[in-house]
Amino acid sequence: MTSNERVIELEGVIKRYRNGDEIIEALKGVDFSADHGEMVTVIGPSGSGKSTLLNIIGLLDTPTEGSVRHHGKEVSVFTEDKLTEERRSSIGFVFQSFHLLPMLTATENVELPSMWDTSVDRHDRAIELLSRVGLSDRLDHTPDRLSGGQKQRVAIARALINQPDIVLADEPTGNLDQDTGRTILEELTRLKDEENVAIVAVTHDNQMLEFTDRVVRIVDGEVRDRKT
Template identity: 75%
Template sequence: MSVIVLESVTKRYESGAETVVALDAVDFHADRGEMVSIIGPSGSGKSTMLNMIGLLDTPTSGTVRIDDRVVSDFSEADLTEERRSGIGFVFQDFHLLPMLTAVENVELPSMWDTSVDRRDRAVDLLRRVGLGDRLTHTPDELSGGQRQRVAIARALINEPDIVLADEPTGNLDRDTGATILDELTRFTDEEDVAVVSVTHDEQLVEYADRVVELIDGVIQG
């Protein structure tokens, strides 16, 4: 069963007298253990599609399902909890808090759940990405590639079903980008998560199990 499914999802924005169709009857799915890359030119609807998958926006029409549950049936509390525990995010600009150490940044998404202590998992994840000797370093003491590894560990802290990666190699050189993609690929298998990436980077496409091309809000092919 697919962990995330979009069925005929359309998103329209009203801009004065003009209607902008960001997504037009999009069908999409991603399975656990699969890396899917969404590609397309600027303005093609990639970010809107990622927001739909990440439950950050709602469709004008169509259906979004998470584990065969219809998202439109979720309460606000359900949506918040699903985003917190079921979905991890990796961004181009890392989005680490500068005053926190690496391990504290990784723990951050779990700090609102007082029923569980995630410190051991945070340490384990950082060790698995080769940062066992950087646990107490702040972001300004880490390279760009190391910061992105921290971001990947943070995305996995709550054992999500889906990891969304928005241009995860955009600020990295090619060799460092390849290292990051190796890490994402490994965690896709080890954690059995669905990784959905939005990218302009052909290097990331090479690592994907499946590539989806989006042009003018329409999936090609």
């Protein structure tokens, strides 16, 4: 994770969906980028295109027009297998609803994304990450024995298990009270600096603006302004 190239770069991205006889343009010529060690926060009203943008950045969706480059490589030429490999190895996801499996312990939930890779010691890495987010005493706890903030910390540790270049966070503080949300944002900031990852977060939480390096505002599928 020492490359000088931007982790992700979108140029002129347009995304259209068909809804019956109607064509919906979710993104309209969007330019976007994120660098190593940078937190970019995407804000905007509901239905503005934030989730579509996050899906394209996360290689879960493809643009109708425009260019998406991951470490300088045009992803439109990637095969499905290559896209899957990039998502697994380079991108971590943190969701508002945590998405933890209820029958697994915190350690087992963190290990999940790396189970396909037998070349790494995922168990030790999971324990290390959980310890770093302050959960060394919760390793064997299932989600029903964890608070909301603890569940989100497990989700953050899980997002980092494969040593990604970029972490995508969809409303990471949305289900948390303000104090717990602030703790999670402090955790993301610390891990961003220590792991040198890019973090792209979609949020309605204004307190996140205190922690971000850059704010991108999107309205009706268009980037209206960028703030540093």
